[in-house]
Amino acid sequence: MNLHQFRFVQEAVRRNLNLTEAAKALHTSQPGVSKAIIELEEELGVEIFARHGKRLKRVTEPGQHVLKSIDLIMRELGNLKRIGEQYSAQDSGTLSIATTHTQARYVLPEPVAKLREAYPKVNVSLHQGSPDQVAHMLIDEIAEIGVATESLADYSELVTMPCYEWQHMLVLPIGHPLCLKERVTLEDIAGEPLITYHPSFTGRTKIDHAFAVRKLQPRVALEAIDSDVIKTYVRLGLGIGIAAEMAVRDVTGDGGASGLVVRPAGYLFGQNVARVAFKRGVYLRNFVYTFAELLSDRLDRHLIARAMTGQVNDYEL
Numbered sequence: 562m563n564l565h566q567f568r569f570v571q572e573a574v575r576r577n578l579n580l581t582e583a584a585k586a587l588h589t590s591q592p593g594v595s596k597a598i599i600e601l602e603e604e605l606g607v608e609i610f611a612r613h614g615k616r617l618k619r620v621t622e623p624g625q626h627v628l629k630s631i632d633l634i635m636r637e638l639g640n641l642k643r644i645g646e647q648y649s650a651q652d653s654g655t656l657s658i659a660t661t662h663t664q665a666r667y668v669l670p671e672p673v674a675k676l677r678e679a680y681p682k683v684n685v686s687l688h689q690g691s692p693d694q695v696a697h698m699l700i701d702e703i704a705e706i707g708v709a710t711e712s713l714a715d716y717s718e719l720v721t722m723p724c725y726e727w728q729h730m731l732v733l734p735i736g737h738p739l740c741l742k743e744r745v746t747l748e749d750i751a752g753e754p755l756i757t758y759h760p761s762f763t764g765r766t767k768i769d770h771a772f773a774v775r776k777l778q779p780r781v782a783l784e785a786i787d788s789d790v791i792k793t794y795v796r797l798g799l800g801i802g803i804a805a806e807m808a809v810r811d812v813t814g815d816g817g818a819s820g821l822v823v824r825p826a827g828y829l830f831g832q833n834v835a836r837v838a839f840k841r842g843v844y845l846r847n848f849v850y851t852f853a854e855l856l857s858d859r860l861d862r863h864l865i866a867r868a869m870t871g872q873v874n875d876y877e878l
Contacts, residue, residue, distance in 0.1 A: 565597060566600065566601040571628075571631060572586055578616075578620075580595055609627050633842075636840075636843065652846075654684070656686070657703065657704040658688065659690065659706070661708075662787055662788075664709065665689050668708070668856075669708070672856050676848065679848075691762060693712050695713065699718075710764050710835050711765075713836045716838075718840060719839065721837070721838040722860065723835075724837045724860065730824065731825075732792060733822045734821060735820055745829075750801070750829070752780075753801045754781075754782035754799065756791050757802060758804075759785065760784070763786075763805050767830045792804065792819070837853055839865075
């Protein structure tokens with residue numbers, strides 16, 4: 562047995578048992594992938610996959626155990642590479658970060674700049690996606706560290722830790738009647754066309770839940786993944802916005818120059834927690850720990866190291 566066979570099995574599972582897609586991802590031929598998997602099964606004396614003709618249909622029970630062992634082997638192989646880089650490359654290399662647009666645009670610039678100042682030989686690769694995509698990029702080891710608000714804690718393959726709290730803000734055009742209200746209610750908001758996030762992004766589940774509890778049906782006029790898009794369409798008069806706190810700091814201090822007014826809405830939608838995540842069992846290089854510490858003063862190397870060994874499940878912000 563060899564590492565090529567292990568990679569082929571892993572990729573076949575990642576591609577929903579489609580060997581053609583697995584072959585494309587691995588830059589090889591479909592017959593080559595199929596032959597390598599069959600040879601591994603023959604050597605092990607078990608079928609990893611049940612088949613219908615030449616098509617893979619499902620992972621067998623012994624195949625599930627084989628996959629767990631393969632995942633462990635491939636993870637430790639990656640750890641060996643990272644350990645070698647840690648001690649031979651003198652704190653150089655690439656830090657791959659998986660995150661959402663809001664985090665990449667409004668939260669990460671300062672920590673990334675400080676990391677580059679501390680580690681000038683380290684390059685940074687940003688991978689943006691939905692929270693679920695962030696989780697899968699960590700699991701597939703495309704990224705070493707992930708930052709998002711939704712979903713990360715739902716994956717047992719990940720170690721996740723709370724990073725910081727934030728709230729939603731109402732974004733109103735100057736002169737809107739709700740600007741005059743001392744305390745805006747959910748009923749007030751439900752009567753307006755709303756411009757806010759796509760359901761899988763930036764705490765949208767908290768917004769939907771708040772309306773559902775009060776049995777209100779919000780009028781969502783536009784959904785976006787980009788906070789700047791939300792602000793732009795509010796400015797154009799299409800409705801009122803609900804955006805993340807970190808995305809409207811420019812409006813808060815501009816004295817009305819943007820044509821917008823913002824109001825805290827945490828009392829309506831609750832607090833959100835952005836989380837940092839790592840793949841369980843992965844070796845973290847020094848600059849990964851440093852970057853996590855730059856994200857939040859509540860995170861430190863020793864706490865993260867304990868979490869990675871299963872000694873810490875969570876902690877209070």
